[in-house]
Amino acid sequence: MSTETLNKLIARHDASPHALVQILREAQVLQGWLPRETLGQIAQALGLTLAHVQGVAGFYRFLHTRPVGSYRVLFSNNITDRMLGVDALMRDLCQRLGVTRAQVRADGRVSVDLASCTGLCDQGPALLVNHHHVVTRLSPGRIEHLAALIEDQVLPSLWPAEWSRVDDQIQLADVKLGPQPAPGEALGAAMARGPQGMLDELKRSKLRGRGGAGYPTATKWELCRNAPGQMHYVVCNADEGEPGTFKDRVLLTSYADAVIEGMTIAAWVTGARRGLIYLRGEYRYLLEHLHAVLERRRAQRLLGHGIRGHAGFDFSIDIHVGAGAYVCGEESALIESLEGKRGTPRIRPPFPVEHGYLGQPTTVNNVETFADVTHIALHGGDWWSRIGTRQSTGTKIHCVSGDCERPGLYEYPFGTRVGRILEDCGARDTQAVQVGGPSGVCLSAFEFNRHIAFEDVPTAGAFMVFDRSRDMFTVARNFAHFFAHESCGFCTPCRVGTKLVVRRMEKLQRGDGSAADVRVLFKLDQLMHGTTHCGLGAAACNPLRDTIAKFRPAYERHLQSLHFVPDFDLDAELSQARLATARDDTGAHLENME
Amino acid sequence: MNPQRIDGLGPGSFELDGKEVEFAPGDTILRAATRAGHYIPHLCWKPEFAPHGSCRLCTVKVNGRMGAACTVLAGSGQEVQSDTAELNAQRKTLLQMLFVEGNHFCPSCEKSGDCLLQATAYEMGMEGPFFEEFYPNRPVDASHPDVLLDLNRCILCALCVRASATVDGKHVFSIDGHGIQTRLIVNSPSGLLGDSELQAGDSAARVCPVGAILPKRRGFVIPIGQRRFDLSPVSEQVEKDAT
Numbered sequence: 027m028s029t030e031t032l033n034k035l036i037a038r039h040d041a042s043p044h045a046l047v048q049i050l051r052e053a054q055v056l057q058g059w060l061p062r063e064t065l066g067q068i069a070q071a072l073g074l075t076l077a078h079v080q081g082v083a084g085f086y087r088f089l090h091t092r093p094v095g096s097y098r099v100l101f102s103n104n105i106t107d108r109m110l111g112v113d114a115l116m117r118d119l120c121q122r123l124g125v126t127r128a129q130v131r132a133d134g135r136v137s138v139d140l141a142s143c144t145g146l147c148d149q150g151p152a153l154l155v156n157h158h159h160v161v162t163r164l165s166p167g168r169i170e171h172l173a174a175l176i177e178d179q180v181l182p183s184l185w186p187a188e189w190s191r192v193d194d195q196i197q198l199a200d201v202k203l204g205p206q207p208a209p210g211e212a213l214g215a216a217m218a219r220g221p222q223g224m225l226d227e228l229k230r231s232k233l234r235g236r237g238g239a240g241y242p243t244a245t246k247w248e249l250c251r252n253a254p255g256q257m258h259y260v261v262c263n264a265d266e267g268e269p270g271t272f273k274d275r276v277l278l279t280s281y282a283d284a285v286i287e288g289m290t291i292a293a294w295v296t297g298a299r300r301g302l303i304y305l306r307g308e309y310r311y312l313l314e315h316l317h318a319v320l321e322r323r324r325a326q327r328l329l330g331h332g333i334r335g336h337a338g339f340d341f342s343i344d345i346h347v348g349a350g351a352y353v354c355g356e357e358s359a360l361i362e363s364l365e366g367k368r369g370t371p372r373i374r375p376p377f378p379v380e381h382g383y384l385g386q387p388t389t390v391n392n393v394e395t396f397a398d399v400t401h402i403a404l405h406g407g408d409w410w411s412r413i414g415t416r417q418s419t420g421t422k423i424h425c426v427s428g429d430c431e432r433p434g435l436y437e438y439p440f441g442t443r444v445g446r447i448l449e450d451c452g453a454r455d456t457q458a459v460q461v462g463g464p465s466g467v468c469l470s471a472f473e474f475n476r477h478i479a480f481e482d483v484p485t486a487g488a489f490m491v492f493d494r495s496r497d498m499f500t501v502a503r504n505f506a507h508f509f510a511h512e513s514c515g516f517c518t519p520c521r522v523g524t525k526l527v528v529r530r531m532e533k534l535q536r537g538d539g540s541a542a543d544v545r546v547l548f549k550l551d552q553l554m555h556g557t558t559h560c561g562l563g564a565a566a567c568n569p570l571r572d573t574i575a576k577f578r579p580a581y582e583r584h585l586q587s588l589h590f591v592p593d594f595d596l597d598a599e600l601s602q603a604r605l606a607t608a609r610d611d612t613g614a615h616l617e618n619m620e
Numbered sequence: 621m622n623p624q625r626i627d628g629l630g631p632g633s634f635e636l637d638g639k640e641v642e643f644a645p646g647d648t649i650l651r652a653a654t655r656a657g658h659y660i661p662h663l664c665w666k667p668e669f670a671p672h673g674s675c676r677l678c679t680v681k682v683n684g685r686m687g688a689a690c691t692v693l694a695g696s697g698q699e700v701q702s703d704t705a706e707l708n709a710q711r712k713t714l715l716q717m718l719f720v721e722g723n724h725f726c727p728s729c730e731k732s733g734d735c736l737l738q739a740t741a742y743e744m745g746m747e748g749p750f751f752e753e754f755y756p757n758r759p760v761d762a763s764h765p766d767v768l769l770d771l772n773r774c775i776l777c778a779l780c781v782r783a784s785a786t787v788d789g790k791h792v793f794s795i796d797g798h799g800i801q802t803r804l805i806v807n808s809p810s811g812l813l814g815d816s817e818l819q820a821g822d823s824a825a826r827v828c829p830v831g832a833i834l835p836k837r838r839g840f841v842i843p844i845g846q847r848r849f850d851l852s853p854v855s856e857q858v859e860k861d862a863t
Contacts, residue, residue, distance in 0.1 A: 066809070077794035077807030084796040351798070368795070373673050373691045515776075515795075515802030517674050522717035525800045526751055553713050556686040557676045 027057045029067065036071045043072045044384070046366030050083050051307075051349055055158075058098075059090040085368040085514070087141070087350035088157045088307045095130050095137035097176045100154045104143035104269045105460075105504040106427040106490055112151040115164050116140070122173035136176055142352060142508055143269035144308045147427035147490070148195050148434045155182045157350070158310050161189045190311070194276045195434030198450060200421045201413070202281070202397055203437045207404055209283045210328050216291045216403040217334060225251070225295050228399065230407030232419045237263060237355070237392035238462060238486030240418075243399070246389055249379040251296045253387035258298035260289050260341075261383065261390040263360060265306045267352035268463035269508060270488030273423040274393040276435055278305075278312055281397055282319045286343065288396025290328065291403050293341040296389055301343040304360050307350045316345055352512035353562050357390040359514070370516045371560035394423060394487070414440030418479040426451045428491035436489075444483065445474035453491045458498055458577070463488035464505035465565030468498075468572035498577040499584055502569045503531040509566035520563030523554045527567065534584040538595065544574060544581060632696030636660075637703050643694035650678050650689035653702075659855040660702050661711050661740050663718075663829055664777035665690040669786065672778050675718075677711050677740065712744040720751045721800070723758065723772035724830075730839050731831030733847030737775060738830075739854040754800075761806070763814030766836050767825050774804050774832040784824035792818045804832070 035052050039045035049068055054060050060083050062076075069079040083089045101107070101116045116127065120138050125131040128139045144160065146152035151164040159182040161168065168189065175185055196203050216224045228244040235241045250258060262285065266274040277285055289301045305313065320343055323329045333339045346364050348354055354363045358372035361383050382388025398420055402410045411419045418440035424447060427433045431452025438447065448456055459469045461478070462485040469476065469483065476483050492501060510524035527550055530543050551567035558564045574581055597616040604614050633642045636653055643652035648671060653660050663675040671690040678689040681701040689702065701707065718724075718737060726732050761769040776795065781804075784792040792813075796805040808815035818825055820835060828834070844850070848857070 075791045075794065075807040076809070077796075077805050077811075078791065080805060081794040081796040085798050087798075373671065375693070510799060513799040515798045515800065518676050518714050518717055518775075521776075521800060521802060522721045525721075525754075526717070529752070549713070553710050557679045557710060557714065559673055559676070559688075 027053065027064065031056065032064065032067055033071065036068065041071055042366075043074055044364070044366045046072060046074070046079065046082055047086070047349055047363055048346060048366075050079075050086075050089055051347060054089060058096060059093050062091070065091070082366065082368055085351065086307075086348075087511075089349050093130055093134065095125075095135055096179075097136040097182070098156050099136065099138045099176075100141035100144075100157075101138070102142075102144040102146065102150060102152045102154070103140040103504070103508070104147055104150070105501050106147040106270060107143070107150040107152060108504060109428065109496070110151045110164075112164070115151055115166070115169050118166060119169050119173055122170065123176060135179075141308075141350070142267065142512060143271075145266055145272040145275050145306070146192065147270055147272060147425065149193060150427075154308060157307055159183065159185070159190055160192065160308075160311055161185070162192060192275070192279070192311075193434075194280050196276065196437075197426070197432050197434040198436040198438070200437040200439065201401055201405075202284070202394070202421055202423065203276075203435060206281060206284060207400070209287065209323060209326060210334065212284075212400040212403040213287050213290055213294070213328060214334060216294055217336060217339070221251070221295045221297070224291060224403065227407040228295070228402060231402045231410040232407075232417075233395070233398055233402060233410065234418065234480060235392055236394035236398065236422065236486070238268075238466075238484065240480040240484060243391065243395055246379055246391070247292060247295050249377075250298075250387045250389040253380045255386040257300065257384070257386045258296050259383045259386055259388040260292040260296065260298045260301040261357075261360070261364070261378075261388055262289055262301065262303040262393060262396055263355065263357065263390050264309070264393050265304050265348050265352075265355040265360060266309070266393070267306060267355045267512075268465065268486050268488055269505070270425060270427055270460065270463045270490040271486060272425045272427075273435055273487045275309060275312070277393050277397055277423075278309065278316060282316060283323070284397040284400045285393050286319060286323060286396075287328070287403075288391075288399035289343060290333065290341055291399050292389060292391065292396065294339065296387070298389075299340050299342070301341060302364055302383070303343060303345045304354070304364060305345055305347050306354075307348040310347055313345060313347060320345075351514070352508075353514045353560070356560050356562065359560070360390060361388065368514070370514050371562075392486075415477075415479050415481065417481045422478060422485065423487055424478070424485070424489040425487050426489045426491065429453060429456070429493035429496070430491045438478065440479045441477050443474070444469060444476055444478065447478075447489060448474060448491065451491070453493070455493045455495075456491055457494045457496060458492045458501075460488065460490040460492070460501070460569070461485045463490075464508055464569050465561070466568065468501075468569055468576065470576040497580055497583075498573045499531075499534070499580040502573040503535060505569040506531045506566075509562070512562065513566075514562070517557075517559035517563060519554045519557045520559070520566065523550050523558075523563065524566050526550055527570065534581065537584060539581075539585045541585060544585075547574065630696075632694070634694055634696065634698035634700055636700045641694075641700075647694045648690055649680065649682065649687075649692050649694050649698070649700055652694045653689065653700075654858055657858050659858045660689050661708075661743060661854075662690060663736055663740060663775060664779065666779060666827070669779065669782045672782070675714070675775065675777055677714055679710065680707065708744055711740075712746050713750070715741045715744055715746050716748075716750045718775050719746075719749050720753045721756070722774060723753075723755065729773065729831045730834055731773070733844055733850045734842075735831060735849070736829035736854065739849035742849075743854050758803070761813045763812040764816070764818060764836075765814070766820035767813060767818060768834045768836055769806070769813045770832055770834070771804060772832075773830050775830055776802060776804065777829060778804075779827045779829060780804070780824045780833055783827040784818070784822065787823035790817045790822065790824070792816045792822075792824055 149162040233243045354369040359369040363369040662678040673691040758771040781793040
């Protein structure tokens with residue numbers, strides 16, 4: 027890449043160090059990876075050190091400081107993709123292309139690897155090419171064709187359009203996924219009430235955040251509104267990284283007006299003049315569409331200066347594209363990332379509502395929460411609070427995937443029975459449901475009468491179904507790998523603990539495990555729950571704890587004995603010696619020794 | 621997020637393992653406890669730097685809730701538990717994690733006897749690594765004329781990162797990677813310490829609590845057996861930390 031091209035790119039971002047992640051992302055698009063020389067040029071232009079820029083680039087899974095293939099193929103490694111055969115498909119592609127997983131082919135053409143869930147579980151198995159193009163509904167036929175297109179150097183944008191078709195798959199709609207108000211209608215209703223009036227309406231609605239934690243939205247906005255600062259910010263958390271979750275993908279695809287209108291109402295209430303959408307890197311393909319919606323809303327005077335003719339109500343929205351880091355779904359890590367830094371969660375307090383983006387009062391809300399606000403502005407808080415339960419008002423969108431006939435989105439009032447969702451999606455002979463993703467809860471059949479609500483089974487949206495043919499140990503093992511892959515590496519218990527969990531699970535998988543290993547897993551779970559810096563580490567052992575407690579036979583099948591088995595394989599330890607002495611006869615193997 | 625947050629806004633006192641500890645406005649539990657001469661195990665914290673909260677050794681129970689004492693603000697009436705069997709067992713496990721994650725061979729390490737990791741491990745009664753060693757392949761950087769950088773012993777406390785940025789104003793160190801691949805890196809064109817702006821007298825060159833950043837040609841100037849933690853255990857040296 028020429029210096030001129032890079033300088034233009036940097037100038038487009040006003041040479042701001044806060045745009046570092048965006049600059050790195052865009053620079054990589056131009057040349058495939060980020061050589062040290064490029065990092066140095068960027069560092070110099072932004073007034074940062076080379077090591078800082080290198081450290082930021084090294085944090086994100088989608089940024090590469092070493093060469094990668096011109097075609098970077100990432101298969102979605104979520105358990106639902108695996109159940110649909112992603113492993114065999116990836117092996118097939120690797121074989122056809124003559125490439126080893128996680129290595130660049132000698133000619134530099136292609137590299138193939140696994141990525142965390144790409145949010146296409148209802149139409150998987152899925153893959154991501156060059157951190158931009160998605161291919162859904164993979165089949166052996168598609169893999170064969172895809173390999174040929176890569177060999178022929180056909181650009182992904184010219185691949186069959188059908189391959190990148192992403193369906194909304196709305197199976198059951200309630201207020202949010204039903205008919206939509208005209209753009210500006212809800213905003214007009216909010217403005218007519220005045221900022222305080224709209225806040226009061228939100229209080230009456232008892233709306234709680236849809237990202238999982240369930241914090242009252244009105245309280246968050248009020249704290250932000252009352253916090254002193256030069257600028258207030260509204261941030262939409264569209265870093266939908268929890269495996270098995272894909273509702274935000276659909277909301278941003280087909281309900282973007284409701285989401286953006288909710289952000290604008292947040293600006294009206296909190297006095298923010300700037301908004302940011304943190305779009306996960308896996309949804310990069312939605313960027314042009316979202317820009318078009320923002321542009322149209324500007325033209326409709328629903329964004330920009332003097333919104334709806336109200337002098338002084340100015341609000342604009344920028345989109346920040348993530349670069350593959352689950353931890354950035356945590357709001358303070360998300361803000362660090364927005365500021366161009368490593369996505370390490372901050373020490374709290376202070377909370378973002380007081381000290382958020384650039385140290386200013388910031389409200390960070392989930393995509394679905396903003397959509398909820400739009401409907402509340404239109405129909406009133408009392409209307410909303412009558413839907414659902416007393417403590418969990420309104421509706422919740424569930425992303426159903428796994429072993430069922432009709433995967434997709436299901437919108438229910440809070441308080442819906444888990445079993446009802448299973449009946450509606452055509453799940454049969456169900457063994458377990460993972461609600462809320464790996465960091466949520468794993469329910470077994472005797473719990474299907476429980477209800478989805480903050481006071482019973484809370485959820486961020488994922489609903490992964492496993493029938494009786496599935497090995498729940500394999501499910502937990504997949505989740506263990508996910509957390510180790512996504513640990514930010516900041517604190518000891520998560521950085522080392524997630525790795526130790528993976529090592530134990532692999533030991534069990536090999537058939538070398540013993541009851542002592544299961545006890546160690548329990549101990550690690552307890553430690554990580556109490557001592558980690560953020561919720562990622564604290565939740566990392568949730569699936570493990572649930573599956574050990576509820577599906578213990580699945581673990582015991584993997585135990586060699588219930589007694590102690592050492593962590594190392596004595597015979598395997600001799601492999602280096604065999605290699606060095608070029609011996610592989612029976613006398614060189616331990617089991618043959620007297 | 622409590623809208624009625626009152627902690628840290630005024631002076632007051634809390635209870636640490638049944639003993640009353642006074643705090644000043646803005647104090648964290650660890651800062652106030654250290655000033656009062658009470659020991660709460662820690663590795664990544666030093667009073668002169670902003671808290672980092674990464675080692676998690678100082679995790680205590682505040683009114684029954686777990687939190688890192690270096691980041692939780694002191695508040696009037698808090699009941700803090702620290703020196704309990706449960707919390708010390710967790711600390712031992714965290715220490716074992718740090719030991720197996722790197723390559724820590726105390727008998728051959730110049731820092732032995734002066735090493736906070738080693739001293740804290742003794743304090744917590746750690747007798748072995750418990751977990752299997754990871755044996756990572758980490759480089760030793762001997763390019764600097766006066767300072768040795770041995771990443772095998774780095775515990776990612778980031779004290780050198782903070783010292784170089786805030787005291788020396790040089791930003792010699794940064795953190796790179798993620799997960800178990802997280803590592804300390806050096807700011808220089810080659811990535812080597814010899815090419816960096818680090819000087820032997822810098823705060824960053826002297827702040828390392830373990831043997832990752834060591835001055836050259838000082839080996840065994842103080843004999844083993846007469847070093848800081850050979851003379852008295854780390855828990856009895858809290859006052860030195862506070863000054």
